[in-house]
Amino acid sequence: MAENGRYAVVMGATSGIGYEVARLLAAQGWKVGVAGRREERLRLLMESCENIVAAKVVDVTDVHAPAALLDLVQELGGMNLYFHSSGIGFQNIALDEAKELPTVETNCVGMARMVGEAFRYFAGRPEVEGHIAVISSIARTKGLGAAPAYSASKRFTSHYLEALSQLIRIRHIRNLTITDIRPGFVRTPLIEGSPFPMQLAVGPVAEAIVRAIRRRKSVVTINVGYRLLVFFWQLIPRWLWVRLRIAA
Ligand SMILES: NC(=O)c1ccc[n+]([C@@H]2O[C@H](COP(=O)([O-])OP(=O)(O)OC[C@H]3O[C@@H](n4cnc5c(N)ncnc54)[C@H](OP(=O)(O)O)[C@@H]3O)[C@@H](O)[C@H]2O)c1
Numbered sequence: 001m002a003e004n005g006r007y008a009v010v011m012g013a014t015s016g017i018g019y020e021v022a023r024l025l026a027a028q029g030w031k032v033g034v035a036g037r038r039e040e041r042l043r044l045l046m047e048s049c050e051n052i053v054a055a056k057v058v059d060v061t062d063v064h065a066p067a068a069l070l071d072l073v074q075e076l077g078g079m080n081l082y083f084h085s086s087g088i089g090f091q092n093i094a095l096d097e098a099k100e101l102p103t104v105e106t107n108c109v110g111m112a113r114m115v116g117e118a119f120r121y122f123a124g125r126p127e128v129e130g131h132i133a134v135i136s137s138i139a140r141t142k143g144l145g146a147a148p149a150y151s152a153s154k155r156f157t158s159h160y161l162e163a164l165s166q167l168i169r170i171r172h173i174r175n176l177t178i179t180d181i182r183p184g185f186v187r188t189p190l191i192e193g194s195p196f197p198m199q200l201a202v203g204p205v206a207e208a209i210v211r212a213i214r215r216r217k218s219v220v221t222i223n224v225g226y227r228l229l230v231f232f233w234q235l236i237p238r239w240l241w242v243r244l245r246i247a248a
Contacts, residue, residue, distance in 0.1 A: 006030040008081040009072060011058065011114055014041035016188030017135060018085030020206035025081075026051035028210065033076035035069070036086065053077075060086050060110030061102075066117035073121070081213065082118035084111060084134040089150035089190055093247060100149040107153035112160060119164060122176045133179040133213050134161055138226050140182065141233050146247040158182070165218060177216045181209055184226035198225060 008025050012018040014036035026032045026049045033054035034045050042055040056072040058065050073079045088106045090099040115132055122130030136157040137150075144151035161180040168176050185196045186205050205222055212220040221227045236244075 005078055006080060007033070007073075007076055007078040008083060009033045009035065009069065009076065009079050009118075010083045010085060011035050011060065011069075012084065012086030013045060014038045016085070016190060017183070017186060017202060017205060017209070018083070019045065020202050021083060021085065021209055022052060023049055024206050024210050025083075030081070031076060033072045033079075035072055060114050061105050063113075065110070065113060069114060069117050070121070078128070079118070079121065080129055081131045081133065082115070082121075083213075084114055084118075084132070086110060086114070087135065087153075087190075089139075089147060089153075091146050091194070091247075092148065092150075093146055095148065103149035103153055107150070108156045111153075111157055115160070115164070119167075119176070123168075123171065123173050126173075126175050128175060130176045131179065131213065131216065132161075132164070132176065133181060133209070135181045135183065135209075136161070138182050138184050138221060138230050138233075141230050142236070142241055144246070145242075177218075179212060179217055180219045181212065181222065182220065182226075182230075183209075183222040184229070198229075 008030045010018050010022040010032060013022040013034035022032050022034050032052045034042055034052055035056045035058040037059050039057050046052045046055050054072055054075040056068050058068045088103055092099045115134060118132050122128060134157060137154040139151045140154035140158045158180055161178050165178045183205055185191060185199045186202055187199045188202055200223060208222045221230055
């Protein structure tokens with residue numbers, strides 16, 4: 001098993017940001033294992049990239065998903081980076097339960113399930129240089145009336161990662177880095193057809209993510225325009241924010 005090689009698992013690699021990051025890591029010489037629910041896409045991804053050497057169908061909402069992750073790591077030959085891109089999201093002004101609850105199940109429960117397994121994997125192997133990077137979103141900044149579960153799930157993700165960053169100090173875990181990645185709107189299937197402003201191309205976003213991983217950043221907001229926007233956005237007091245009718 002590789003201890004300090006460059007072995008990456010990308011969860012949610014079948015489309016969008018995860019797809020681009022998996023290909024970029026592979027192009028930069030990482031050995032990559034990919035996962036997601038769509039088997040055909042995983043197969044195509046493996047065929048298209050020499051360094052994508054293992055794939056596994058994983059549904060993060062399934063209680064057996066952590067075991068599937070460990071199988072994938074075994075097949076890959078090790079894990080130094082666990083990159084979690086799996087996520088769903090909806091505009092949901094009707095507060096449709098069929099959208100709200102799966103969002104919580106995937107983005108909160110599924111994320112905690114998989115990140116927890118990766119954390120225990122690295123914590124139990126002090127000789128392995130480990131890194132967990134997870135995509136939250138700038139949607140974490142405030143509760144969004146148009147996307148309640150989505151914005152709340154991203155706040156959950158962000159807080160969870162902050163908690164794990166403190167936990168590694170509490171437990172004196174010296175071989176693990178945690179990165180919270182917060183992109184603005186990115187042109188992927190997740191927001192296809194939406195009128196959102198300031199949409200970023202997925203290629204440069206993936207490059208910024210891989211750069212942040214290489215630099216072992218703890219938090220990164222992508223990109224500079226969104227860093228500025230978030231800076232002012234978080235200054236808006238609650239009494240004013242809840243009165244703003246922001247819906248796409
Ligand atoms: N696009 C944006 O504007 C934007 C902005 C900020 C943050 N983000 C976040 O970035 C992440 C990636 O989103 P994206 O924009 O790349 O969207 P995307 O193209 O729809 O990709 C989402 C990925 O998540 C996977 N996924 C969804 N449910 C899953 C499940 N139950 N188990 C395993 N994998 C699952 C999908 O794979 P399968 O369907 O094959 O399972 C797919 O690979 C998400 O967390 C999203 O919230 C996106």
